[in-house]
Amino acid sequence: MTKDTPAFRLDHWMQDRLLRALIWLLLRLPYQWRVPLCGWLMARMIAPLAGYRDRVRANLDRILPDLPAPEVERLSRAVPDNVGRTIIEIYSGAEFVGHATRFAPTGPGLAALDKAHMQRRPVILVTGHFGNYDASRAALIARGYRIGALYKPMKNRFFNAHYIRAISRIGTPLFPRGREGLADMVRHLRAGGMLGLLIDQHMNHGAPLTFFGHEAMTALSAADLALKYDAIVVPTYAIRRANGLDFDIVVEAPIPHGTPEEMTQALNDSLEAVVRKHPDQWFWIHNRWKPGRA
Incomplete structure (x- = not known):
C-alpha cells in the first residue's frame, strides 16, 4: 500500500x-x-x-x-x-441519456453557447444538486458541445470506483477536484471546451456569500476560472417533469464578468430562484449553511 x-x-x-x-x-x-x-x-x-x-x-x-x-x-x-x-x-x-435528451434545451443562454462553441471559447456551465444535474450535461453533449465535468471523489473508494464508471457513460472527460485533475481540466478549457461544475456545497475556504438570505460559504472557482481563461459562465438546470422521468433543460443567460464574489453571488441567486420554484428537487440533505473556517 x-x-x-x-x-x-x-x-x-x-x-x-x-x-x-x-x-x-x-x-x-x-x-x-x-x-x-x-x-x-x-x-x-x-x-x-x-x-x-x-x-x-x-x-x-x-x-x-x-x-x-x-x-x-x-x-x-x-x-x-x-x-x-x-x-x-x-x-x-x-x-437515462435517452430521457435527458427527449426534449431540446431551451433558454436565453443557448445562443451564447452556440457562439462560444463555434468560436472555441471556453465555457463554465454551472448548476447545483438539483433535479438530476447530469441530465443537463447529457442533453448539452447531445447538442454537439464538448463538455467535461469536475467532480468530487467520494470518501468511500469502493463506491467511488464504479460511480465514476457510471458517470463516464454519460459523457467524458471527467476531472477530479484537486491537483490530480487540474492540468487536464486547464488543457480542456484552453482548447475551447466547456466545463460543468456544481456550486452548492459548503466550502470551508470559500467566500461568505448568501443563499436564501443566509450566509453560505461558496467556492469562487467557477468565476476564477472564467476570469483567468476568458470563459463565459452559464447557469443551466435539469428540471424534473411531473412524470418523474423526463426533464426540461433550461440554459440561462451568461453571468456578466465582474469580481469573483459578484459573479458567484449571481450564481447563488440563480440557483435560489429555481429552487424556490421547485423546492422538492434540490438536495436539502446537504449541510449547506455551516460556518466557515478562518
Whole structure:
C-alpha cells in the first residue's frame, strides 16, 4: 500500500456491497419501474435510517421557517425521492441519456453557447444538486458541445470506483477536484471546451456569500476560472417533469464578468430562484449553511 492509498475500511466495503446489490437488482427492472422504485426506497426506507429526512426538516426550519408543517413533511419525503431517482438514473446509462435528451434545451443562454462553441471559447456551465444535474450535461453533449465535468471523489473508494464508471457513460472527460485533475481540466478549457461544475456545497475556504438570505460559504472557482481563461459562465438546470422521468433543460443567460464574489453571488441567486420554484428537487440533505473556517 502506498502512502496515498486509503486504508481499507470494512464499513465502507460493506456499504458498497449493499449498494452494488441494490443497484444490480434495480437495473433488472424496466426503466419506468426502477426509477420511481429507487425513489420510493430512498424516501421510505433509506432516508429515515440515514437521518436525511431529519436533515431536510432542520434545513427547512432554519431557512424557510414559515413553511406550513404539511409542506415540510411532504418535502422531507419528496427530496429523498428525487435523490433516489437521481442515483439509479445515473447508473442507467443510455436509458437515462435517452430521457435527458427527449426534449431540446431551451433558454436565453443557448445562443451564447452556440457562439462560444463555434468560436472555441471556453465555457463554465454551472448548476447545483438539483433535479438530476447530469441530465443537463447529457442533453448539452447531445447538442454537439464538448463538455467535461469536475467532480468530487467520494470518501468511500469502493463506491467511488464504479460511480465514476457510471458517470463516464454519460459523457467524458471527467476531472477530479484537486491537483490530480487540474492540468487536464486547464488543457480542456484552453482548447475551447466547456466545463460543468456544481456550486452548492459548503466550502470551508470559500467566500461568505448568501443563499436564501443566509450566509453560505461558496467556492469562487467557477468565476476564477472564467476570469483567468476568458470563459463565459452559464447557469443551466435539469428540471424534473411531473412524470418523474423526463426533464426540461433550461440554459440561462451568461453571468456578466465582474469580481469573483459578484459573479458567484449571481450564481447563488440563480440557483435560489429555481429552487424556490421547485423546492422538492434540490438536495436539502446537504449541510449547506455551516460556518466557515478562518
